[in-house]
Amino acid sequence: MSKRQSQKYKIDRRMGENLWGRPKSPINSRPYGPGQHGQRRKGKLSDFGLQLRAKQKLKGYYGNITEKQFRRIYTEAQRLRGNTAEQLIGLLESRLDAIVYRAKFVPTVFAARQFVNHGHVKVNGQRVNIPSYRVKPGDVVEVREKSRSMALVLEALESPERDIPEYIDVDAKGMKATYVRIPEFAEVPYAAQMEPNLVVEYYSS
Template sequence: MARYRGPKAKIARKFGEPIEGQSKALQKKNYPPGQHGRGRRKKQSEYAIQLAEKQKAKYIYGILERQFSKMFDIASRKQGITGENLLQLLESRLDNVVYRLGIAPTRRAARQLTSHKHILVNGELVNIPSYNLKPGDVVSVRERSKSLEAITASLAGKGTARYSWLEWDNASLAGKFVSIPVREDIPENIKEQLIVELYSK
């Protein structure tokens, strides 16, 4: 499936946030990209703000429009707050959990590790990045992939970030998806209500 493979700095400058990891471009050029970036009008319409928020969420989680709208449809049919349901579905994706556990340094890398058959779920090989995890599922690194440089380097550089809905066992290189995260625990800077308003039009 097609993915955005363009410059990360361009996306960071577009939204004024480090969408795909830290970028020096934000310090050097803290205005939108393009020849009209500096002189772009500050006032945006309500629709433009809502659309930008949806695009930001798509870039953060690496999802295309069709898949994103399907997820929104599922979220809207579930009980509870639609925006929160949407973020919970996004956080439950296998590639996102692989990234959150520190097995991969970015979601792009997590997606590649998953599709290249390095990841197991409950001991079974799963190579679908969008696979939806359920509480109690165990995500681990395939035995012959444990010495892979990309994985060992990512785990060695793993920060102190800990998530209440995940458990990690460094000895077995396995993590448990303990529970569906609540909105307060999801660190992404996304105003999900704007996305709900956009789709409700």
């Protein structure tokens, strides 16, 4: 098992939920935490525990985002006008690796980060290899011509596992995706329940 895959499944088991809705997730057959104490009955979480869990779930969902990066995104969301929880989701969904994942150019968010890092993606015709790059509405994200025959890309595009959300317009044949608009939280197709309002409470407390 690759490091990326084992890490992804570790997050699933730690959270006790199938975060990405993957059929191979071990949580489907072992709905309890990892380790020898994983099957112990869990006590009721405190308010802080619920907030921390919500933050860890949301951070874990977007792959290898560090605590420092996530805190920076939250601080930026706080500065923007409007609902902080909505702004936080909008900023997370505007990341280049998130767009590549949502457009189904790759099968997982972890693969999206690696795919961008290795220079397989262009934004508005320019090669970009920074996963956290902020994509703006109207920007066109495409798979580089040399990378379009990769098995990873072809398998992901053909997979019936996920639907492409309405805020991304995908030309599967041309392997291009236009970021139509910044989504609202209700539009984002999370496989598990996310609670960005609790994340805001966690950082505000």
